[in-house]
Amino acid sequence: MPHPIQHSAHLLGIAGLTPEQVLPYLDLAESYALLSRSRTPPRDVLRGKTVINLFFEDSTRTRTSFELAGKRLGADVVNMTVATSSVNKGETLLDTASTLNAMRCDLLVIRHAQSGAPALLAQKVEASVVNAGDGMHEHPTQALLDALTIRRHFGRFEGLEVAICGDIAHSRVARSDILLLRLLGARIRLAGPPTLLPSAFGKMAGVTIHRDMDEAVTGADVVMCLRVQRERMGAGLIPSTREYFALFGLDQRRLGLARDHAIVMHPGPMNRGVEIASEVADSRQSVISEQVEMGVAVRMAVLDRLSRSRRNHHA
Amino acid sequence: MPHPIQHSAHLLGIAGLTPEQVLPYLDLAESYALLSRSRTPPRDVLRGKTVINLFFEDSTRTRTSFELAGKRLGADVVNMTVATSSVNKGETLLDTASTLNAMRCDLLVIRHAQSGAPALLAQKVEASVVNAGDGMHEHPTQALLDALTIRRHFGRFEGLEVAICGDIAHSRVARSDILLLRLLGARIRLAGPPTLLPSAFGKMAGVTIHRDMDEAVTGADVVMCLRVQRERMGAGLIPSTREYFALFGLDQRRLGLARDHAIVMHPGPMNRGVEIASEVADSRQSVISEQVEMGVAVRMAVLDRLSRSRRNHHA
Amino acid sequence: MPHPIQHSAHLLGIAGLTPEQVLPYLDLAESYALLSRSRTPPRDVLRGKTVINLFFEDSTRTRTSFELAGKRLGADVVNMTVATSSVNKGETLLDTASTLNAMRCDLLVIRHAQSGAPALLAQKVEASVVNAGDGMHEHPTQALLDALTIRRHFGRFEGLEVAICGDIAHSRVARSDILLLRLLGARIRLAGPPTLLPSAFGKMAGVTIHRDMDEAVTGADVVMCLRVQRERMGAGLIPSTREYFALFGLDQRRLGLARDHAIVMHPGPMNRGVEIASEVADSRQSVISEQVEMGVAVRMAVLDRLSRSRRNHHA
Numbered sequence: 001m002p003h004p005i006q007h008s009a010h011l012l013g014i015a016g017l018t019p020e021q022v023l024p025y026l027d028l029a030e031s032y033a034l035l036s037r038s039r040t041p042p043r044d045v046l047r048g049k050t051v052i053n054l055f056f057e058d059s060t061r062t063r064t065s066f067e068l069a070g071k072r073l074g075a076d077v078v079n080m081t082v083a084t085s086s087v088n089k090g091e092t093l094l095d096t097a098s099t100l101n102a103m104r105c106d107l108l109v110i111r112h113a114q115s116g117a118p119a120l121l122a123q124k125v126e127a128s129v130v131n132a133g134d135g136m137h138e139h140p141t142q143a144l145l146d147a148l149t150i151r152r153h154f155g156r157f158e159g160l161e162v163a164i165c166g167d168i169a170h171s172r173v174a175r176s177d178i179l180l181l182r183l184l185g186a187r188i189r190l191a192g193p194p195t196l197l198p199s200a201f202g203k204m205a206g207v208t209i210h211r212d213m214d215e216a217v218t219g220a221d222v223v224m225c226l227r228v229q230r231e232r233m234g235a236g237l238i239p240s241t242r243e244y245f246a247l248f249g250l251d252q253r254r255l256g257l258a259r260d261h262a263i264v265m266h267p268g269p270m271n272r273g274v275e276i277a278s279e280v281a282d283s284r285q286s287v288i289s290e291q292v293e294m295g296v297a298v299r300m301a302v303l304d305r306l307s308r309s310r311r312n313h314h315a
Numbered sequence: 316m317p318h319p320i321q322h323s324a325h326l327l328g329i330a331g332l333t334p335e336q337v338l339p340y341l342d343l344a345e346s347y348a349l350l351s352r353s354r355t356p357p358r359d360v361l362r363g364k365t366v367i368n369l370f371f372e373d374s375t376r377t378r379t380s381f382e383l384a385g386k387r388l389g390a391d392v393v394n395m396t397v398a399t400s401s402v403n404k405g406e407t408l409l410d411t412a413s414t415l416n417a418m419r420c421d422l423l424v425i426r427h428a429q430s431g432a433p434a435l436l437a438q439k440v441e442a443s444v445v446n447a448g449d450g451m452h453e454h455p456t457q458a459l460l461d462a463l464t465i466r467r468h469f470g471r472f473e474g475l476e477v478a479i480c481g482d483i484a485h486s487r488v489a490r491s492d493i494l495l496l497r498l499l500g501a502r503i504r505l506a507g508p509p510t511l512l513p514s515a516f517g518k519m520a521g522v523t524i525h526r527d528m529d530e531a532v533t534g535a536d537v538v539m540c541l542r543v544q545r546e547r548m549g550a551g552l553i554p555s556t557r558e559y560f561a562l563f564g565l566d567q568r569r570l571g572l573a574r575d576h577a578i579v580m581h582p583g584p585m586n587r588g589v590e591i592a593s594e595v596a597d598s599r600q601s602v603i604s605e606q607v608e609m610g611v612a613v614r615m616a617v618l619d620r621l622s623r624s625r626r627n628h629h630a
Numbered sequence: 631m632p633h634p635i636q637h638s639a640h641l642l643g644i645a646g647l648t649p650e651q652v653l654p655y656l657d658l659a660e661s662y663a664l665l666s667r668s669r670t671p672p673r674d675v676l677r678g679k680t681v682i683n684l685f686f687e688d689s690t691r692t693r694t695s696f697e698l699a700g701k702r703l704g705a706d707v708v709n710m711t712v713a714t715s716s717v718n719k720g721e722t723l724l725d726t727a728s729t730l731n732a733m734r735c736d737l738l739v740i741r742h743a744q745s746g747a748p749a750l751l752a753q754k755v756e757a758s759v760v761n762a763g764d765g766m767h768e769h770p771t772q773a774l775l776d777a778l779t780i781r782r783h784f785g786r787f788e789g790l791e792v793a794i795c796g797d798i799a800h801s802r803v804a805r806s807d808i809l810l811l812r813l814l815g816a817r818i819r820l821a822g823p824p825t826l827l828p829s830a831f832g833k834m835a836g837v838t839i840h841r842d843m844d845e846a847v848t849g850a851d852v853v854m855c856l857r858v859q860r861e862r863m864g865a866g867l868i869p870s871t872r873e874y875f876a877l878f879g880l881d882q883r884r885l886g887l888a889r890d891h892a893i894v895m896h897p898g899p900m901n902r903g904v905e906i907a908s909e910v911a912d913s914r915q916s917v918i919s920e921q922v923e924m925g926v927a928v929r930m931a932v933l934d935r936l937s938r939s940r941r942n943h944h945a
Contacts (some may be wrong), residue, residue, distance in 0.1 A: 039364070041363075048671075064418065065418065068365060068391065068419075071365075076698065077696050080690050095899060095900055098922075099691060099922050102919040103698055103923065103926050104698075104926070190875055268414065269411075272410075289417040292415075293418065296419070350662070354679070355678065383680060383734075387678075604731065608733065610733075
């Protein structure tokens with residue numbers, strides 16, 4: 001991306017980042033994870049700073065993760081859950097941004113149904129903007145926490161085979177994960193119903209597309225299941241949950257095709273019995289809870305680093 | 316109950332507790348009530364600790380009481396109000412628990428429409444679980460605050476006659492109060508419409524059941540009115556509010572049948588003119604506001620003690 | 631107003647205040663605005679104090695402003711957003727007040743659809759009550775932040791011509807602004823559709839009423855646009871948005887009739903293209919963001935001063 005300074009102040013997506021920009025987040029998050037376990041995160045890192053969670057889509061889980069991250073570093077955290085009104089969305093968004101800016105917000109965490117909304121905000125506010133999920137675009141902190149969880153298990157990304165299964169086309173999680181894991185050296189296998197497999201990623205080096213789930217999982221080091229959005233089913237893009245589970249659900253038999261040391265990931269919340277079998281979700285190979293734990297640590301690292309780059313930027 | 320260690324880490328109900336386990340909560344709450352009046356609660360008791368208020372039923376009053384209790388002791392308090400979805404309730408609850416556990420929650424306050432939900436959670440999380448009301452089962456902090464309020468007025472429980480009036484059968488407040496006040500030595504009189512009087516309690520020593528409200532109130536030291544749940548009326552279990560008030564409402568005449576020093580209690584929020592007359596609610600005998608004040612103090616004591624038992628447990 | 635002591639403990643409205651009571655708020659807010667810019671507000675001003683935001687009407691913007699003000703001064707801030715129930719509103723309000731009082735709330739910020747609700751509460755609670763907007767009555771902190779913004783630009787109020795345009799009749803913002811700016815010496819011009827122009831203000835010294843927007847704006851130092859409440863249109867009180875904009879919208883041509891140094895104000899959120907043109911809202915003459923910034927500073931000043939007067943009052 002053309003504006004390197006922007007990257008030091010915002011986290012809008014994984015696209016355009018270099019490993020040198022990404023790895024410090026993972027390293028800092030790793031140390032925050034340790035401090036969180038011993039209940040001793042440094043409360044003065046964000047003291048006097050204001051973090052606003054501006055959520056235009058409801059997501060208790062992600063909002064709570066950012067809220068805890070901010071509070072554990074001593075910030076004032078304010079939640080704003082805004083029902084997206086039907087009229088003048090774009091305008092309202094910019095006016096909201098302008099309002100928050102005037103309230104002297106330091107870190108603005110935004111989730112929005114429109115792709116590109118965080119990038120638009122970032123041009124209008126002095127605060128550092130963190131994209132907490134925008135439309136079908138990106139969800140960079142999810143990708144960072146996934147990468148950190150993988151690194152903790154394998155110590156590396158080079159040579160790893162990561163199968164990502166489900167509704168790839170509509171998933172900002174898949175998109176950010178593919179970009180980040182490729183950047184760090186892993187190879188990606190995508191599997192899902194033909195209606196939900198984007199052709200764009202098929203042309204990307206190191207990414208293969210599989211219509212057969214078994215094929216994608218065989219020999220994989222990481223199997224990542226995506227959440228089935230039930231509203232897609234109404235639209236006819238996904239068959240019944242029963243048929244979906246038969247074709248693309250991760251059960252013990254399928255997991256048996258992966259490497260013995262393979263780990264199972266899911267961004268949550270899970271539809272048990274749809275994209276993942278309960279026995280797999282609760283198995284020893286599942287690292288789903290660790291993903292949640294790393295989520296708080298990654299968000300602490302992101303808030304901390306963006307706050308520091310701001311300090312330098314404004315100094 | 317078979318697991319004594321559990322009691323040192325959770326507060327799931329009054330059933331199974333001994334006076335030796337209960338009285339320290341009252342004593343500590345008494346001292347927190349004093350400190351709150353002078354605005355000097357010790358802010359470092361829960362510093363660095365995370366309290367999550369996980370409310371599957373909306374209750375601004377109880378949630379605020381726990382939130383204030385946590386904040387006054389210096390905890391990071393995060394509110395999660397979750398609309399109970401229609402599908403896979405049990406599963407979702409456990410996955411939510413697992414998520415909160417992974418976020419390193421220390422104290423988990425839960426309200427849920429299903430009886431037993433907090434006990435289920437307690438088996439799955441490392442956090443200390445506080446039951447803030449589960450279905451028609453228990454509401455232990457309400458019972459503790461009621462007991463503390465009574466003790467402040469009479470200095471004892473032995474020999475006190477406590478009348479509890481209204482919808483006993485569906486009330487977790489009544490259930491926890493009966494268990495706790497009996498445990499501490501008070502005698503209980505239950506009064507209400509025959510459809511709402513459970514026969515189970517009638518077999519309990521020290522508990523008498525009265526279909527006539529006047530009979531239950533006569534000579535009582537404490538008269539506790541329960542909130543009429545208006546949805547019960549639709550189900551035909553309760554007559555009209557006017558008829559209910561005539562038969563089981565606490566007005567001045569009825570209160571006159573109690574002892575001169577009798578106190579009037581209500582867990583709130585009140586339906587004035589239904590289960591209690593306004594003149595009684597606002598009378599000098601009413602200790603309803605004191606119950607609210609003791610509510611914060613009791614929750615401070617509960618959060619503090621559970622946090623300490625955790626510390627010992629994990630040390 | 632007959633109770634001078636009340637004014638030292640509550641902020642219920644502008645009516646009845648003297649310049650000597652108002653100006654200290656502006657002076658203190660001015661200094662808090664500076665401290666907020668340098669991120670160094672004194673965190674111990676409200677340490678140990680409890681601020682409850684009791685909002686019976688949803689207003690993310692105002693609630694956030696008060697929440698930030700409280701947190702930046704170190705208070706425990708608790709949000710209570712209460713859906714106004716249909717039955718027994720008055721009673722519920724007083725019982726809610728009594729509950730918050732018992733929870734040892736120090737500062738109670740209330741927004742309510744009923745005019746006079748904050749004044750009613752103030753009689754029942756020990757906490758200092760701040761009116762954050764009540765029905766069509768008053769919104770005193772909005773008036774204070776508007777006055778502060780004007781003073782920062784002109785250094786005075788005497789001799790200023792302030793045009794307030796739109797739905798004057800239903801606007802608590804207009805009402806509080808008119809009272810405060812008149813008190814401080816400015817002259818007021820009111821412009822709006824005849825159905826929305828109250829005759830009462832026309833009899834007030836220093837206030838003129840204009841059915842023609844151009845006439846009101848010509849030679850004005852300040853042009854303040856009010857938000858069009860879209861629900862008024864359904865009621866037939868306001869013509870179409872297009873027609874409204876033609877008659878009472880502030881566009882560049884109209885703004886050109888004001889003095890060259892004129893500033894443009896709006897309490898937000900804006901309906902761009904209805905009461906204000908986007909080019910005007912984003913112009914160099916617009917001080918709308920500064921109003922938001924002063925909003926937090928004014929609320930810090932109000933919470934601080936009321937808290938101090940309480941301290942003296944109770945000492």
